[in-house]
Amino acid sequence: MKLILKIWRQKDAKSSGKFVTYNLDNISPNCSFLEMLDILNEQLISQDKDPVVFDHDCREGICGMCSLYINGRPHGPDDAVTACQLHMRKFRDGDTIIIEPWRAKPFPVIKDLMVDRTAFDKIIQEGGYISVNTGGAAEASSILVSKKNAELAMDAAACIGCGACVAACKNASAMLFVSAKVSQFALLPQGQLEAKERVKKMVKKMDELGFGNCTNTYACEAECPKLISRSNIARMNREFFCAKVS
Amino acid sequence: MAELNAKVPSGPLSSKWSRYKDHQNLVNPNNKRKLDIIVVGTGLAGASAAASLGEMGFNVKIFCYQDSPRRAHSIAAQGGINAAKNYPNDGDSIYRLFYDTIKGGDYRAREANVYRLAEVSNAIIDQCVAQGVPFAREYGGSLENRSFGGAQVSRTFFARGQTGQQLLLGAYSALSRQIKLGTVKMFNRHEMMDVVIIDGKARGIIARDLITGKLERHFGHAVVIASGGYGNVFYLSTNAMGSNGSAIWQIFKKGAFFANPCFTQIHPTCIPVHGDYQSKLTLMSESLRNDGRIWVPKKKEDAEANRKGKLKANDIPEENRDYFLERRYPAFGNLVPRDVASRAAKERCDAGYGVGPTGLAVFLDFKESIGRLGKNVIEERYGNLFQMYEKIVDENPYENPMMIYPAVHYTMGGVWVDYELMSTVTGLFVAGEANFSDHGANRLGASALMQGLADGYFVLPYTLQNYLSGEIKVARISTDKTEFAETEKNVRQRLEKLMAIKGTKTVDHFHKELGKIMWENVGMGRTEARLKKAIELIRKLRAEFWKDVKIPGTPDELNVELEKANRVADFMEMGELIALDALDRKESCGGHFREEYQTEEGECLRNDQDYKYVAAWEYKSEGNFVLHKEPLVYEEIEVKQRVYK
Numbered sequence: 071m072k073l074i075l076k077i078w079r080q081k082d083a084k085s086s087g088k089f090v091t092y093n094l095d096n097i098s099p100n101c102s103f104l105e106m107l108d109i110l111n112e113q114l115i116s117q118d119k120d121p122v123v124f125d126h127d128c129r130e131g132i133c134g135m136c137s138l139y140i141n142g143r144p145h146g147p148d149d150a151v152t153a154c155q156l157h158m159r160k161f162r163d164g165d166t167i168i169i170e171p172w173r174a175k176p177f178p179v180i181k182d183l184m185v186d187r188t189a190f191d192k193i194i195q196e197g198g199y200i201s202v203n204t205g206g207a208a209e210a211s212s213i214l215v216s217k218k219n220a221e222l223a224m225d226a227a228a229c230i231g232c233g234a235c236v237a238a239c240k241n242a243s244a245m246l247f248v249s250a251k252v253s254q255f256a257l258l259p260q261g262q263l264e265a266k267e268r269v270k271k272m273v274k275k276m277d278e279l280g281f282g283n284c285t286n287t288y289a290c291e292a293e294c295p296k297l298i299s300r301s302n303i304a305r306m307n308r309e310f311f312c313a314k315v316s
Numbered sequence: 317m318a319e320l321n322a323k324v325p326s327g328p329l330s331s332k333w334s335r336y337k338d339h340q341n342l343v344n345p346n347n348k349r350k351l352d353i354i355v356v357g358t359g360l361a362g363a364s365a366a367a368s369l370g371e372m373g374f375n376v377k378i379f380c381y382q383d384s385p386r387r388a389h390s391i392a393a394q395g396g397i398n399a400a401k402n403y404p405n406d407g408d409s410i411y412r413l414f415y416d417t418i419k420g421g422d423y424r425a426r427e428a429n430v431y432r433l434a435e436v437s438n439a440i441i442d443q444c445v446a447q448g449v450p451f452a453r454e455y456g457g458s459l460e461n462r463s464f465g466g467a468q469v470s471r472t473f474f475a476r477g478q479t480g481q482q483l484l485l486g487a488y489s490a491l492s493r494q495i496k497l498g499t500v501k502m503f504n505r506h507e508m509m510d511v512v513i514i515d516g517k518a519r520g521i522i523a524r525d526l527i528t529g530k531l532e533r534h535f536g537h538a539v540v541i542a543s544g545g546y547g548n549v550f551y552l553s554t555n556a557m558g559s560n561g562s563a564i565w566q567i568f569k570k571g572a573f574f575a576n577p578c579f580t581q582i583h584p585t586c587i588p589v590h591g592d593y594q595s596k597l598t599l600m601s602e603s604l605r606n607d608g609r610i611w612v613p614k615k616k617e618d619a620e621a622n623r624k625g626k627l628k629a630n631d632i633p634e635e636n637r638d639y640f641l642e643r644r645y646p647a648f649g650n651l652v653p654r655d656v657a658s659r660a661a662k663e664r665c666d667a668g669y670g671v672g673p674t675g676l677a678v679f680l681d682f683k684e685s686i687g688r689l690g691k692n693v694i695e696e697r698y699g700n701l702f703q704m705y706e707k708i709v710d711e712n713p714y715e716n717p718m719m720i721y722p723a724v725h726y727t728m729g730g731v732w733v734d735y736e737l738m739s740t741v742t743g744l745f746v747a748g749e750a751n752f753s754d755h756g757a758n759r760l761g762a763s764a765l766m767q768g769l770a771d772g773y774f775v776l777p778y779t780l781q782n783y784l785s786g787e788i789k790v791a792r793i794s795t796d797k798t799e800f801a802e803t804e805k806n807v808r809q810r811l812e813k814l815m816a817i818k819g820t821k822t823v824d825h826f827h828k829e830l831g832k833i834m835w836e837n838v839g840m841g842r843t844e845a846r847l848k849k850a851i852e853l854i855r856k857l858r859a860e861f862w863k864d865v866k867i868p869g870t871p872d873e874l875n876v877e878l879e880k881a882n883r884v885a886d887f888m889e890m891g892e893l894i895a896l897d898a899l900d901r902k903e904s905c906g907g908h909f910r911e912e913y914q915t916e917e918g919e920c921l922r923n924d925q926d927y928k929y930v931a932a933w934e935y936k937s938e939g940n941f942v943l944h945k946e947p948l949v950y951e952e953i954e955v956k957q958r959v960y961k
Contacts, residue, residue: 082874098591100710105593108824115822115868115877123876125383127556129596131704132481133387148707155707180527181874188504191384195496199489200448204368204773205439207446211403214457215450224450224475227482231386260448 071097071158074166075110077122080179083186087179089168099159103146104129104136106158107169124183131155131295134230137237138183139170144234144293152232152295172233174242176280187233189279190247196275197268198251200260219257226253228296235290235298241282246290248276249306250298256309266313273310320573320932320946323734324428329952330410333432336735337778341785348373351784352792354521354536356508356563358385360480360765361748362542363487364772365780370494372777374784377534378491379503379523381558381879386488389544389556390768393480394601394701395464396472397444397765399437404461408469410434415953417763420466420653421728421756422906422922423955424576426930426948428735429753436774437766441473443773447486451475464761465602466653466960472762477601477701483765487772506532507879508563509807511539511570511744514799518567518744522800522807526879529872531804533795537787538743538780541567542772545727545749547580549887549894550839551831553724554586554599560883561890564731564750572739573932573944575732575752577890578898581759581907582840583725584610584657587708588677597723598708600680601701602761605650607685607694608718610661612669612678614638622671629671629679629717640664640678644917648960655758655907655920656960658722662840663918665721672719681717722840726764728755728907729897732932732946736779737771740932743787745780747771752930757906811871814881819864823880826861830884830891833857838895843911847899851892855939858888892939900943903927924955 073094080087094113097106104126111121127135131152138153140146146156161167169183177185215223227250235246252269255261261268284303291300325332343351351374355366358380366378380388402408414434418425445451445459451473452460461470475482494500505526512520518539523532546561547553568574585600613619614636621627640660642649652660661678664670671677686694691714695702705713731739731746733753738745748768755763837850861884869875903923904913913921930946 098593100590101593102595102708105595108595109593112822112824115866116820118868120868121877123874127382127387127558128389128392129557130392130554130598131707132392132478133382133389133556135382135387150703151707155704157707157710159710184874187383191386191492191495191502191504194489195492199493200446201493202443202446202490203371204364204443204490204777207439207442210401210438210442210445211458213445215453216457217453217455220450220453220457223448224452224482227450227475227485228478230481231384254450255448258448258450260446 071099071161071163073097073161076166076168078170079122079182082181083178097158099157101158102129102154103140103156103158104154122183123181126154129154132230134232137172137185137232139172139237141168144172144237145295150295150297172237174236176242177233177236190231190233192279193244193248193272193275194251197264197271200255201264213259215258223254223257226250226257226298226302229298230296232295234293234295236281238289238293239282240287240289241285243284243290244276244281245284245303245306246294246298246300248272249302252306252309253302256305265309266316269306269309269313320944321734322426322946323736325735329427329431332428333435340778340782343781343785343788345373347788349375351375351787352377352536353538353540353780354534355379355540355542356521357388357542357544357750358491359388359390359542359544359748360484360487360768361772362540363388363484363491364769365540365542365747365776366500367487367490367494368773368777369780370497370499372781373499376500377503377536378500379506379508381505381507381526383504385491385502385504386485388484389559390484390765391481392556393765394477394599395603396462396474396479396762397440397483398464398471398762399441399473399766400434400471401438401441403459404470406469408471412469413437413471416467417754417760418756418953419958420760421758422920422958423756423924423928423950424579424905424948425754425756427950427952432775433754433767433770436770439774440766440769444483444486447489449475449482449486462603462606463651465605465651465657466760474603477603477698480765483769487769508543510566510803512800512803513570513741514793514797517742519793520795520800522804527874529875531807533800533804535793535795537784537790538745540745540747540776540780541731541750542747543750545730546890547724547727549830549891550724550834551827552589552594552597552835554583554597557596560886562883562886564746565886565890567731567739567741567744569935571741572744572746573732573934574729574893575930575932576729576897577894577933578901578908579728579757579906580724580894581654581726581728582658582722583654584661584722585680585720586723587705588672588674588719588721598704599725600705600718600720602654604680604698604701607697608650608680608682609639609684610641610650610678610680611637611639612664612671616668619669619671623673623675638669645960652960653758653760658840659909661722677719677721679717680720682713683717686714726759728752728757728759732930736782737775738779738783743783745776747776757908811878811882814865814878814885815867815871817862817865817867819866821864822866823877823884826857826865827884827887829857830854830887834891838891838898841909841911842898844899847895850895854888854891854895861885861888889938893933893941896941897931897933900931901927920958922957
């Protein structure tokens with residue numbers, strides 16, 4: 071395949087960036103999107119040019135590190151996959167592909183396509199846990215969880231924290247991410263004791279960090295590589311409301 | 317020369333750990349606050365250790381190279397975690413989990429460590445459930461189990477095909493709680509470059525801030541390395557792109573012995589290699605072998621027709637299929653341990669029965685179980701894996717059998733540690749895949765998660781405390797001290813040396829070359845001649861690397877190529893040690909298969925007379941290593957030939 075790539079290049083957080091065009095030839099359709107970028111970088115290095123910086127690690131769709139905005143969509147044109155699981159067969163020979171970093175104020179660009187997502191860690195640090203010390207746990211079989219709730223909790227817990235939901239949202243809202251964690255614990259008996267405090271603290275932190283509000287466009291759900299449902303947002307809103315009034 | 321003393325407590329096997337805990341030294345809460353601990357790595361072992369130690373009141377600093385601690389590669393573990401709960405009432409016990417693990421490791425693991433692992437396994441499940449890990453449940457609300465390779469009981473707990481993710485997020489949440497409380501300080505996008513040793517004790521690390529390129533000095537009364545395995549020495553593996561062996565290689569150079577480096581695990585069920593540009597291999601969980609049946613065509617002409625694309629798997633009739641695992645190992649069938657399954661697949665492919673375009677693949681077929689259980693049950697159990705397969709291969713595995721082939725997955729070898737998980741350097745502890753301790757020559761499925769969390773939640777909090785009880789009078793050492801400055805200077809010099817090469821070939825070029833040498837000569841089947849050849853080739857490649865590698869940019873900025881070069885430089889040395897260890901071990905056991913040493917049926921031929929020991933290597937200088945032996949003594953278990961027939 072022949073490709074024309076328009077890639078966002080930005081030296082560091084302070085510099086302003088711009089699109090740079092690269093031509094690439096001889097790309098196998100079975101190549102993954104990141105492997106295509108590897109090939110580009112090999113060529114750039116041999117031409118004494120600065121390789122394109124992008125985040126990636128596991129390359130099997132689970133670590134949540136890759137974060138490319140491809141042709142106007144987080145993780146690109148294929149549904150329910152991260153950029154590392156996207157394959158070039160989803161493009162056509164001769165295509166122009168535009169590659170940008172996540173664009174959201176709480177995720178500042180570090181270099182090129184790499185952004186800083188520590189804001190997500192900060193939200194989890196506010197209350198995305200059940201406060202149990204090591205060794206203080208009761209026998210596992212003493213806690214029963216209905217299969218239905220266990221499955222729903224797992225659906226929510228499948229979030230990989232990549233930030234595609236924020237990148238997809240015109241308001242850069244983190245509601246899907248935060249609600250997935252809130253939901254996981256709200257659905258389990260273990261999470262009940264701290265449920266009210268948890269949702270209040272996490273939402274407060276989310277607001278503080280500059281994530282926008284939810285205006286129910288559900289772009290987050292549409293672009294989520296792990297198919298996290300917007301019903302989690304509804305559940306979080308209910309949890310939040312109940313916590314506020316009680 | 318350091319002495320190899322495993323410090324295994326005396327007394328009967330089943331009471332060693334409780335005796336240790338009863339008699340160990342403690343640190344009172346006031347003193348805990350005055351003690352600093354450095355943890356490198358935020359996977360299951362590192363994150364759980366840091367969280368637990370923070371909860372106890374120690375000051376912890378934890379480092380990872382990724383943008384967030386939640387990215388560590390434990391996250392990719394799919395199938396499950398073992399524990400001896402015996403909820404299915406199928407005859408499991410601590411002893412049986414211990415026995416299966418020793419046997420699965422082909423009698424090359426230390427008995428006392430493995431027993432302790434089995435003993436704490438149940439507490440791990442309790443801990444994770446309390447954290448809100450959404451394990452699979454039965455309709456009555458109780459925890460569900462499934463089976464894994466090498467066991468005849470169902471003792472594996474799981475969260476769909478994302479067990480590692482859920483357990484890591486559990487540890488990450490505990491870690492996040494401690495970060496908020498201020499007991500743990502997180503350093504993301506930092507790479508450990510070297511350990512600082514003062515008066516014979518580990519006292520800190522030099523870390524590189526990957527964004528600014530700045531070298532930093534960090535003090536700790538003790539240092540814990542939980543940086544994972546070194547499978548990426550093979551270039552193509554199921555490891556993450558950034559997974560590296562540099563932390564363990566640096567401490568090896570500082571006096572920590574490296575044990576059983578040749579014990580590397582090739583996982584039988586991975587998506588086959590399909591092109592030169594490929595950057596990694598994707599695992600298809602072992603749990604699939606619960607319901608999938610592995611086969612190749614019985615007739616060579618059918619295999620050949622399939623390779624040419626003329627005959628589809630579904631068109632090969634039942635009577636012309638060879639379910640070779642079920643045929644060779646009727647007792648365990650498709651659930652034989654990984655090393656056995658991998659070699660059996662390789663044997664069929666080498667004999668000309670391989671399928672797929674390259675001929676390096678076998679089928680993993682779900683037709684029968686879909687017929688028996690329905691598609692929805694299979695989807696519920698393995699949906700995400702099937703989706704992953706379809707995305708990568710572009711073929712629907714519900715309709716066509718998957719094609720799979722073995723790939724490098726895990727390293728049982730690692731830094732030698734004693735019963736307390738301390739290396740041969742005082743105050744330097746090693747946990748999780750980075751140490752060698754529990755899996756012998758082959759790890760059973762669903763045991764890596766168990767070991768990572770056992771080390772972090774339930775072993776280090778005790779043993780580290782025991783060590784630190786002797787350090788309470790040591791005031792925090794200033795990082796201005798000569799040893800810090802010297803170590804930092806050496807790190808800087810190495811980076812400058814790499815940058816100064818200004819050669820013509822990229823880092824990836826060298827890494828791929830190294831991977832080829834390793835896979836072809838130090839992979840699934842090893843011979844004396846090929847191992848010797850590998851050592852020669854690696855030395856040549858290493859010399860070329862230091863003359864001709866090309867790294868753009870400078871060391872004082874974000875420089876991905878420099879990060880990679882630094883890791884590959886270490887792999888270049890590590891590959892040689894792996895080959896050397898494999899050469900030295902003139903027997904076959906577990907994942908280490910020397911073709912010269914096999915039974916008539918092609919199974920591993922162990923030599924307990926001469927090789928029932930842990931090979932612990934000491935670093936002298938580049939390419940110059942000295943072998944020390946820790947004899948393996950089995951008090952509780954009768955050492956036998958491993959039989960899965």
